[in-house]
Amino acid sequence: MSTATTNGKKAAQVHRPSKVGQLATWVDDRTGIAGVAKKQVRKVFPDHWSFMLGEIALWSFVVLLLTGTFLTLWFKPSMGEVVYNGSYDQLRGVSMSEAYASALHLSFDVRGGLLMRQIHHWAAMLFIAAMFVHMMRIYFTGAFRKPRELNWVIGCLLLLLGSLEGFTGYSLPDDLLSGTGLRAAGGFILAIPVVGTYISFFLFGGEFPGDAIIPRLYTAHVLLIPAVLLALIGLHMLLLVYQKHTQYAGPGRTNDNVVGYPMMPVYAAKAGGFFFIVFGVSALMGGLMSINPVWRYGPYDPSQVTAGSQPDWYMGWPDGALRIMPGWETHAFGFTLSWNIFLPIIVLPGLMFTILLMLPFIENWITGDKRDHHLLQRPRNAPTRTATMVALMTFIGLLWAAGGNDIMAIKFNLNLNYITYFIRVMVFVGPVVAFLITRRWCISLQRADRDRLLHGYESGVIMRSPEGAYAEKHLPISTGETFALTSREHDDIPAMPSDADENGVANHKVWLTRLRVRLARFWYSGNIETPSREELEAARHHADDELAEQELAEYHDSHVQHDRHGIETGEVGKH
Amino acid sequence: MRLLTARLSTKRRSPIAGLVVVLLGLLLTGGGYALLSPASAQSGTASQSTVQQGRQLFLVGCSSCHGEHGEGIVTKRGTQYGPPLAGVGAAAVDFQVGTGRMPMARPGAQAQKKKVLYNDQEISALAAYVASLAPGPAIPDPSTYNTTNVDTQSIVRGGEFFRTNCTACHNFAAAGGALPGGKYAPSLHGVSNKHIYEALLTGPQQMPVFSDGVLQPSEKRDIIAYLNSVMANPDYGGAELGSAGPVSEGLFAWLIGIGACVGFAIWIASHSTRSTRSTRSRKGASA
Numbered sequence: 001m002s003t004a005t006t007n008g009k010k011a012a013q014v015h016r017p018s019k020v021g022q023l024a025t026w027v028d029d030r031t032g033i034a035g036v037a038k039k040q041v042r043k044v045f046p047d048h049w050s051f052m053l054g055e056i057a058l059w060s061f062v063v064l065l066l067t068g069t070f071l072t073l074w075f076k077p078s079m080g081e082v083v084y085n086g087s088y089d090q091l092r093g094v095s096m097s098e099a100y101a102s103a104l105h106l107s108f109d110v111r112g113g114l115l116m117r118q119i120h121h122w123a124a125m126l127f128i129a130a131m132f133v134h135m136m137r138i139y140f141t142g143a144f145r146k147p148r149e150l151n152w153v154i155g156c157l158l159l160l161l162g163s164l165e166g167f168t169g170y171s172l173p174d175d176l177l178s179g180t181g182l183r184a185a186g187g188f189i190l191a192i193p194v195v196g197t198y199i200s201f202f203l204f205g206g207e208f209p210g211d212a213i214i215p216r217l218y219t220a221h222v223l224l225i226p227a228v229l230l231a232l233i234g235l236h237m238l239l240l241v242y243q244k245h246t247q248y249a250g251p252g253r254t255n256d257n258v259v260g261y262p263m264m265p266v267y268a269a270k271a272g273g274f275f276f277i278v279f280g281v282s283a284l285m286g287g288l289m290s291i292n293p294v295w296r297y298g299p300y301d302p303s304q305v306t307a308g309s310q311p312d313w314y315m316g317w318p319d320g321a322l323r324i325m326p327g328w329e330t331h332a333f334g335f336t337l338s339w340n341i342f343l344p345i346i347v348l349p350g351l352m353f354t355i356l357l358m359l360p361f362i363e364n365w366i367t368g369d370k371r372d373h374h375l376l377q378r379p380r381n382a383p384t385r386t387a388t389m390v391a392l393m394t395f396i397g398l399l400w401a402a403g404g405n406d407i408m409a410i411k412f413n414l415n416l417n418y419i420t421y422f423i424r425v426m427v428f429v430g431p432v433v434a435f436l437i438t439r440r441w442c443i444s445l446q447r448a449d450r451d452r453l454l455h456g457y458e459s460g461v462i463m464r465s466p467e468g469a470y471a472e473k474h475l476p477i478s479t480g481e482t483f484a485l486t487s488r489e490h491d492d493i494p495a496m497p498s499d500a501d502e503n504g505v506a507n508h509k510v511w512l513t514r515l516r517v518r519l520a521r522f523w524y525s526g527n528i529e530t531p532s533r534e535e536l537e538a539a540r541h542h543a544d545d546e547l548a549e550q551e552l553a554e555y556h557d558s559h560v561q562h563d564r565h566g567i568e569t570g571e572v573g574k575h
Numbered sequence: 576m577r578l579l580t581a582r583l584s585t586k587r588r589s590p591i592a593g594l595v596v597v598l599l600g601l602l603l604t605g606g607g608y609a610l611l612s613p614a615s616a617q618s619g620t621a622s623q624s625t626v627q628q629g630r631q632l633f634l635v636g637c638s639s640c641h642g643e644h645g646e647g648i649v650t651k652r653g654t655q656y657g658p659p660l661a662g663v664g665a666a667a668v669d670f671q672v673g674t675g676r677m678p679m680a681r682p683g684a685q686a687q688k689k690k691v692l693y694n695d696q697e698i699s700a701l702a703a704y705v706a707s708l709a710p711g712p713a714i715p716d717p718s719t720y721n722t723t724n725v726d727t728q729s730i731v732r733g734g735e736f737f738r739t740n741c742t743a744c745h746n747f748a749a750a751g752g753a754l755p756g757g758k759y760a761p762s763l764h765g766v767s768n769k770h771i772y773e774a775l776l777t778g779p780q781q782m783p784v785f786s787d788g789v790l791q792p793s794e795k796r797d798i799i800a801y802l803n804s805v806m807a808n809p810d811y812g813g814a815e816l817g818s819a820g821p822v823s824e825g826l827f828a829w830l831i832g833i834g835a836c837v838g839f840a841i842w843i844a845s846h847s848t849r850s851t852r853s854t855r856s857r858k859g860a861s862a
Contacts (some may be wrong), residue, residue, distance in 0.1 A: 052840035056833070089727055090734050090805055107811070118812055125828035126836065133833060176738065176747065177820070270843050277839045285832055290812030291824050296805070297747050298738045306742040306820075307752025307760065313825025404822040409753035411819070415684070416753050 045267045046247040046260035050137045052274060056130035059278035060123045061233065067120040068222065074110050076102040077172065077218030079211040088295050096174075096299035099214050103173035103294050119286030124169060126282060128162045128314045135159065139389050141376040143246045144360040145369070151239045156357045158232050161225055163314050168221040170292075170312055174214055177292070179300025180309045182213060191341035209302065248376050249487040251480040255374050308407060313400075318349045320402030324424050352396070359388075366519045368494060380449070381488055383442035384523045390438040391431035398427050439526070446528040449485050452477060453531050454539040461550070473550060476543040482536070491524040629704025632697055636678050645708050656682075663777065664711020665702035670773035672698045674766075676780075684757035685780050712776045719792050720772040722800035730804045733797030736790065741798065744781075748818035749802055754781055764806065768799050 017025065028034040045051070078098040084091050086101070087108040106113035135155055138144050144152040167185075171178045186208040189200045205212030244258050253259045261267050285291075297306065311319050321344035328339040363385060379386040401408070402423045409416040461473035477485075497513045500506050507513065531539070589595075634643065640657030642648050647659030660667075671677040672693055676686035693701065702714060725733075738747075744760035746752045751762035758781050763771065775795050778784035785795065816823045 047844050049837070049841040049844035052844060053837070056836045056840070090730060090801065090808075093728060093731050094735065114812060122828065122832060125825065126832045129829055129833045130836065133837070176742075274839070274843055277843075278836055281832060281835045281839070285827075288813045289827060289831075290810060290815050292821075293748075293812050293815075293818075295811070296818070298734065301738070304738045304742065306738075306747040307744055308746045308750075308820035308822065310821040312821050313828060316822070316825065406753040407819050407822040409757075410751055410759050411817075415757035416755050417757075 040241070041262065041264035041268075043241065043263040043267075044258045044260045045245055045263065046253075046258060048248060050141075051245065053130060053137050054134040055271060055274055056278055057127055057134055058233065058237075059275045060127040060130060060282060061229070062275065063123040063279050063282050064120060064127060065226070067116045067123065068226075070116045071106065071113075071120060072222055074102060074106045074113065075099070075172070075218075077215045079174070079209070079214050091295065091298065094299060097214070099172060099174040100294070100299045103175070107295060115283075115286050117286075118289075118291050119282050121169075121291045122285040122289070123282040124166050125291075125313065126278070128159070128166060131155070131159050131162055132314075136389065136393075139359065140379040140386060141246070141248075142373065142382055142385065143376055145373040146364070147243055147372055148239075148246075149360045149364070151236055151243070152360050153357060154232050154236045154239070156353070158229065158236065159356075160353060161229050161232070165221060165225040165229065166312055166314060168217045168225065171217050172214060172221060173292070173294045174300050175292075175294040176297035176300050176304055176306055177294075177309060179209070179302070180305055181311055182300075183208065183302065188341060188345045191338045192346055193337055193342070209300070244374065246374050246376050248378075249484045251483050253375065255372070258374070310403060310407075316403035317396050317399040318345050318403075320399035320405070320423070321345065321348050323405055324399075324402045324420050324427070326424075352392075355392070363523075366516060366523050367492070368516070368520065369492070375487065377488075380442040380445035381527075383439045383446075383526060386442050387435045387438035391435040394434040395427060395431045398423050398430050402427075443526045443528060450528050450531060453482060453485055453536060456543055463550070463553070473546070474543075475547065476540065486530050486536070488530050490529070491527055493524050494520055625700050625703045626707045628697075629700035629702070629707075632693070632701050633704050636693075637701070640679070645705060660705050661709035662711045663705060665699075665706040665714045666712040666773045667777040667779065668702040668705045669698060669714045670770055670777060670779055672701055673773075674770055685759065688761060712773075715769065715772050715776065715792075717769070720768040720796055720799055722768060722796060722803055725797065725800035729793075729797045730801050733794075733799070733801030734805075736794055736798050737801050740785065740790070746818065746820070748815070749806075750818040763802060768803070771799050771802070772796075 024034075076098045080098045081095055082098050082101050084094050084096055084101050084104060086092070086105055088104055091104065103117075106117055108114070138152065138155070167181070171182050171185075186200055186204065189203065190196045192199065200208070203213065203216070204210040205216075245260070247253050247258055247260070250259070298304070310316065322341065325340050325344045328343075330337040330339065402420070405416055405419045405423075408414055408419060456474040456476040459473045459475045463471050463473050465471065494517050496517050497507050497510055499510055633641075633645070637645075637657075640648060641660050642657065645660035648656040650656050668677075671686065673691060675689040675691040678692065679686045680689065699714075705711075706713065737749075741749070744752050744754065745763055746760075749763035752760045754760060760781070766774075772795055774782060775785040775790065775798070776787075790798075816827055
């Protein structure tokens with residue numbers, strides 16, 4: 001490389017550095033940032049729409065920080081009683097908490113206040129929804145596998161904390177809906193055996209509702225949980241940068257590289273632009289669609305309740321579990337154990353969260369896979385995994401539907417009780433059916449891929465054989481696609497261990513290993529292996545022959561037509 | 576009356592005069608009580624011919640379920656086919672028939688609001704006939720539910736009554752709510768003042784009766800005034816999304832919010848500055 005590094009014909013000249021360059025030098029001289037930045041601005045990110053789902057969550061979190069800061073400037077987290085005297089006629093003169101009065105003040109007397117409240121709330125709904133969608137993408141494509149298990153755990157914690165953050169925010173305005181939510185939460189806590197009453201007393205500072213809960217929730221909502229969220233998001237992204245992004249299989253993409261665009265300028269522009277789009281979508285929603293119209297609910301009063309009292313969507317599924325739970329209670333030694341509340345709303349969410357958290361480790365234990373994975377799998381290529389998530393989604397989805405049972409009943413003219421009975425059965429049947437169907441579906445898609453590799457794609461050309469039979473012409477797929485479809489790892493099915501090794505020494509915990517092997521066999525069972533190199537080459541030859549045949553036919557065809565044409569013109573000429 | 580007193584004065588010394596006076600006294604007291612007591616609903620204006628016309632309409636349109644004399648029909652299983660109507664009063668008839676709930680199209684969990692099948696004159700005739708069966712709440716006077724001159728303070732009070740007594744079933748925005756067994760509390764949007772008042776008074780379907788002892792007429796009027804005033808408000812926050820609470824908000828967050836964001840993500844990912852070659856190869860890879 002002793003020769004010139006440019007193709008330019010003129011000699012390089014020294015210029016005075018620009019103002020920006022001078023500033024950059026000034027900063028670099030003091031922080032040494034250039035070394036780090038040089039590497040990071042060249043960081044490569046692969047391009048795929050599904051890699052931007054987590055970004056929706058990130059950007060809506062930024063929107064939440066911005067709008068939330070605006071709201072804190074006027075919101076008063078106090079349960080002190082005041083008489084409302086603001087702009088909203090239908091509540092003027094009503095006694096209410098300062099929190100609710102300031103929420104009304106924000107909505108009607110602060111310029112842009114209602115818009116900010118609504119953007120904040122819509123962004124919160126988007127934040128958690130985007131985390132869910134992002135998580136499903138990660139799971140379905142196997143992106144949680146080694147070395148990314150830790151980021152999966154962090155993501156699960158983010159989901160849990162995000163939901164908690166949402167619930168504390170929901171409870172702050174102290175309107176009838178949020179008070180009802182707190183009332184319910186108080187009941188859930190009381191249902192915890194032995195310690196429930198104590199926790200409730202500590203949380204509410206005495207009996208419900210007391211006058212401490214809103215200031216306490218406020219501290220959690222604006223300080224504690226956002227700080228932890230922010231730290232975890234930072235860690236989540238640091239790990240992402242350190243471990244590099246995963247990518248889908250394709251030409252030039254291997255387990256050891258990342259193909260995509262550098263951070264500067266392409267990806268920074270894309271991600272930065274996406275922030276404005278997410279902000280724009282939430283601002284449009286906040287401007288056009290009403291969310292949590294606190295003025296219509298009225299101030300919280302424990303003697304009142306409204307039809308359609310539901311939590312925000314992400315808490316809907318435990319609420320649904322509560323709604324369909326039979327009223328089981330045990331009375332013993334003067335105590336009541338409310339299984340009807342404790343099981344669906346305390347035990348079930350905890351259990352589901354643990355399962356979610358453990359999914360990568362359970363899969364890893366079953367498959368015994370210790371390799372690093374940077375290439376994503378298509379959902380169809382891991383049928384049992386895909387079916388597991390679909391079964392979980394079905395379970396959660398049915399409970400979620402149960403959480404809106406009254407709205408479904410009134411909007412679709414259904415019987416509330418029948419919805420309850422239906423979902424009580426379906427929460428057990430549905431996931432099993434969904435698992436079986438999804439698994440078979442994935443295997444069928446694998447078979448379709450194999451057909452595509454061996455026989456090519458359906459060209460839409462119908463061929464007639466000399467015998468008079470019709471068949472569709474299949475044409476070979478591109479080399480790139482062949483590469484992408486064949487870059488699948490081969491299943492590594494372990495052998496069943498014997499009771500003792502060849503020396504007669506008993507195997508340690510052989511029953512556990514056997515269980516693991518059985519599970520692994522089930523995990524991979526039904527998988528359609530990709531064709532071998534020989535099979536592919538044979539298929540390629542066959543296709544080439546067919547292609548030549550078809551070309552010949554087409555050539556022949558066009559000649560026949562041409563001849564016919566000639567005859568016709570000849571006839572015209574004759575007349 | 577003059578004839579009666581004249582006859583009394585001429586036969587003053589008749590042996591049955593005392594008895595007649597006592598009977599007359601009882602009749603007057605009873606009649607007066609029947610006329611003036613608050614429970615009474617009989618407005619004296621319903622003429623015999625109106626009642627007769629109502630009876631004819633009743634026999635054709637109502638008796639198959641409510642019985643020939645409004646005594647109700649009990650099925651073999653012991654359930655009510657149509658409830659007895661003695662004492663439901665003219666207000667109940669005016670509400671049920673005036674909103675199209677009666678006659679019912681078919682038996683079901685609850686009578687549904689539909690097209691009104693009788694004209695005003697026929698409805699009042701039916702009401703007069705049913706009211707003649709036994710005393711019950713009368714059709715309220717328009718002055719009781721006129722809300723044009725209600726002040727803000729009363730509207731606010733009406734709101735408090737509404738939240739205490741009505742939102743649990745009818746929802747915070749009076750958009751309606753579900754009840755067990757396929758029953759429901761209907762939406763109050765587009766319901767006339769009179770019909771809301773009558774519903775409060777008579778407790779149709781699943782609704783409890785809010786008699787004048789529970790909610791005074793002025794309190795009922797305040798609730799109606801609150802509803803009218805809230806419904807006249809502009810939609811401050813934008814589209815109301817059915818006023819069904821967080822369930823419909825969640826639906827829109829997913830369909831519109833996530834839908835739009837994912838749509839934009841697909842758009843961004845498929846447009847790159849120098850992507851002509853790589854997009855083609857990617858398309859080939861994932862097609």
